[in-house]
Amino acid sequence: MTTIYDIAKATEYSITTVSKVLNNYPNVSEKAKKKVLQAVEELGYTPNSSARTLATNKSWMIGVVFAEHLGVGMAHPFFSEVIESFKKQVELYDYDLLFVSRNMGLQKRTYKHLKHRGVDGVVVVQSLGEEAIEYSTSKLPTVFIDMPIEKSSAVYSDNKQGGMLAVDYLYGLGHRKIAHIAGRDTMFTAVERTRGFKLATREKGLTIPEQYIVDGGYYSYEGGREAMVRLLGLEAPPTAVFVAGDEMALGAVKVIKEAGLRVPEDISVIGFDDIPLSKHVDPPLTTIRQDKQLIGQQSAVLLLDKINGLSKNNQDKIVPVQLIKRNSCSAL
Amino acid sequence: MTTIYDIAKATEYSITTVSKVLNNYPNVSEKAKKKVLQAVEELGYTPNSSARTLATNKSWMIGVVFAEHLGVGMAHPFFSEVIESFKKQVELYDYDLLFVSRNMGLQKRTYKHLKHRGVDGVVVVQSLGEEAIEYSTSKLPTVFIDMPIEKSSAVYSDNKQGGMLAVDYLYGLGHRKIAHIAGRDTMFTAVERTRGFKLATREKGLTIPEQYIVDGGYYSYEGGREAMVRLLGLEAPPTAVFVAGDEMALGAVKVIKEAGLRVPEDISVIGFDDIPLSKHVDPPLTTIRQDKQLIGQQSAVLLLDKINGLSKNNQDKIVPVQLIKRNSCSAL
DNA sequence: TTGTACGCGTTATCAT
């Protein structure tokens, strides 16, 4: 391996001068600069980031803690888009992303591991957070996506508003018997969407029987199926259902079809997320779109500011959602 | 920050002993081990990976070079599953994944950057590779996914076989006028799938007019649309079409429907990949499934062996594909 | 079994 010592020897300058050239320091002659740069090129020198990190205490890496509880990991249709956007933003400032291994059983150690790696900051991408507190009590700059954490920054969609938008739309279409397939209430996003649902129905003067709100679990296709089965088994099934996640909504649609009913003619369905899939299914799914691009970008900005000490106090960024009308809902 | 010196001071042992305890070296007394471990716990010591990497020349990081030419980056439905599987495998051996920034314009520098970071190995996940040669000529252990590179290891599906399977199936269903929407021929996977198509049709004694093979670009939905439009414009349109990618196939299906035709009654469509979407669309897409899980796992094994010097010579691993019958194809 | 001392490649302080 070639080091600054090699460059120093080749150019007959000291390592100090070499280092200064490499880091664009002011006090170096043009001549020195030229010679050094040339030697760098000729010898194919590449700086060693470990040594630099050791000396500067700055790694230019951002640790990524990814949703694990869904099994799919980084193949998650929503989170992968968010993190891609996040990556694009931090790349602008030369940060790399470190996806840390989490096979160490105890969650306690993933935070330790991040410290071990010396990452400059951490982004936690998950809707569920047992270990959240560890991060917030630490000194590692951290930003959470999809869940607010006390004493830490977070970025998430306006979930409540999304729930309200869905109900308003359905109500406007003439629906009165509106059901809700909710996410498990251990997730902040799920709770908020349900809250929006309840708020809006109340606002409209609707009385929703409690069987109309059913737990669909962790936003999975299967969870949506099971929930919809329950809904169809009711004495008075709903004419419309707001499903808290798109994958879950697809499961629900499937069950409706299997029961010999049609979407949206018999039952209207509206989802949440707008994953890539949604516009391709039949019927194309009406849904509440989360702005993944903006979520990723905003969380990057927040984290970078924290890392650079520009924002001392924590803050939450709430990203607007948007109703995407497709063909899974119709007037009554 | 607390270092081994702090532990040494607290336990009244030397840093050597501390280091040995931390690394499970043989020659340490139980007593020393106990005291050190306790101090580690009390002082909340976390080893510094940069220092360790600097001293051992081993980073326990694997660099990931991801497909960029499709725009979606890590949100790619196929690659994200592969890399997730890869991650699971390397995690077993305590490696972390480093997704490096690539905003530096010239591709030349992404390889430099990897060296700078001191990663122990590199996995290149893309079907297109202008810069492939750089890796193969370097000393960095590298494994390519989806494209074979001379003097380097690679893992990819049996694309040719996939093309043949598709044709055989269609032929068995009675189809004779079989078209092919191919991927751009700059991609190895595309070339192979087309080769399989040609081989099989020839085998069956079919003569395929050259307008039946149309370039759909880089496996995109839009590319599939455009290609299908061309196919439908033909004097004698095909009764079946083998599309080299699922997203592309969905675009094709869409166009067929828009033309007032039905899938599969009027035109049968078979895709390639089996992305999560495929089973949910209407009709559920018959396709050639790539074993993403195995591809990821195998490439990890290959790379790890290379890193550990267990396999000196390069090798390619070809992963079997599988026909998944759903409802987008029917007998003539 | 334990400890001393040096090296890993850089940055940074302080002279010159």
Add this chain to the structure above:
DNA sequence: ATGATAACGCGTACAA
């Protein structure tokens, strides 16, 4: 403008 030299935190010959 340039250069010695001391950190940064850890691993490891070598000695004791």
